[in-house]
Amino acid sequence: MDGSETGWGRPAEPAPRWRALLDRARLGGRSGEQAETDRRGDQQPPETAPRPGAGNGYAGRVPAIGHPAELSYGADPPAYGRGGRSYGHEPAPPTYGEPAPPTYGGDFGRPADTGHRAEGAYRAEPAYRADPAVEPSYRTPGDYRPEPPRAEPDPPPPAESRYALLDNGYRHAAPAPAESRYSLLDSGYRTEPAYSPPPPAPPVPVPPAAPERSYRARVEWRPPTVDPELERATGVLRRDLGTPRVLAFANPKGGVHKTTATVLAAATVGSVRGRGVLAWDDNELRGTLGLRAGSARHARTIRHLISDLAHIEIKDGADLLEHLDDYLRHASDGSYDVLAGEESPRFAQRLDQFTVRRVLELLRRTHDVVCVDTGNNVESANWRTVMQAADQLVVTTVPREDAAFSADWMLDLLHEVGMGELADNAVTLISCPTPGRSTLQTDLERHFATRTRAVAVVPYDPALETGSSIEYPQLQAETRQAWLKAAAVMLEPFAR
Structure with missing residues (x-):
């Protein structure tokens, strides 16, 4: 060895x-x-x-x-x-x-x-x-x-965590860091990296506190849009008329809406002015104005007023109003008063020229606007006395040839008796008894525009077709607006 x-x-x-x-x-x-x-x-x-x-x-x-x-x-x-x-x-x-x-x-x-x-x-x-x-x-x-001796394998590169990406007991190279710490987990847990506080953010300017808002429901009233013509018409009716005015509604033909026009004119003017408006039924042959206008609290008519006229004429002021109120009827809304006509035909002979003038003078002392529904007899003293005392003549008609012919003939008569100025300053009122517009209506508007000062048209309203009591608030808005414009045309020459 x-x-x-x-x-x-x-x-x-x-x-x-x-x-x-x-x-x-x-x-x-x-x-x-x-x-x-x-x-x-x-x-x-x-x-x-x-x-x-x-x-x-x-x-x-x-x-x-x-x-x-x-x-x-x-x-x-x-x-x-x-x-x-x-x-x-x-x-x-x-x-x-x-x-x-x-x-x-x-x-x-x-x-x-x-x-x-x-x-x-x-x-x-x-x-x-x-x-x-x-x-x-x-x-x-x-x-x-x-x-x-067996050489040990080289240790793998250090990973972020000893538990990251375990696969069959061997550890592989760590993947690229993910945004979330819970992503890319296979069979274990991934420890969270050491926390490092973020750098302090710059101070953010705080805006001023907004005023506290109220969430309570608030109802805001907005005035309705008003037609300029309606505004102008309302202003005309509210003006001072100087002296009491008498409006005569006339046409020798029956069934041409004389009574309806008298009631609605009084109701329209009274709704604007509030008081001082009266409608008188001067039809000597049993007029119906007292039945269609107002609520009757008594059965007194023009006949009762004439019998006591001498005792009432000597009254004055509030005492006169109090005594006259016992012979008048009132509209349901109180906007105007009504003097009903006599139902007996024999009374017509007692309304002479002198008596009619005394009644008109009494009504002017208590009211600003008096609307008179005249009769059909143009040869009577009663009818002519009303025409001579009227401040404004309103010729009523409907879109029919016979009604238009009667109105045109009446205007010729007034010219013959020396009341041509009243006829020329008259207002022609065309009432539509049916809905829609006919070609005859257009011809009538053009014709009477040459004979009278103005022409006004009021539409059809189903509330007027029945012939019962007339309630102005129940009319359609279009009807009320048309009557407002027509009433303003009637009183415009006298408004100051």
């Missing part, structure tokens, strides 16, 4: 191994060891190459301390059976007198020690480990070459 290491790792001279064992057995104790040391001290240790590590992974042996029977350091423990390998188990007891079987795992190719078995043998830690890269110069068939 090349040599062995003894004496705490110092190289020793090459010597047969059996010689050292015999010396130890013969001398024993420290003397045998000292003799072997003295024998080897004179020789120069040859340069030896590092021997390969033994089967247990240690490169050398340490010398025995104490008695060789107690501790044995230079020899490998014997193996179980011949040719076996030593794994550090309990060695088999040797047989004295014959050489011990060789053991492998100690020196290369050297048989194991003979003699008695060393008890309590153990192997000390070598001072250094031989380089496994050095190969021995020769090998025997029974040599055992230990496997080189």
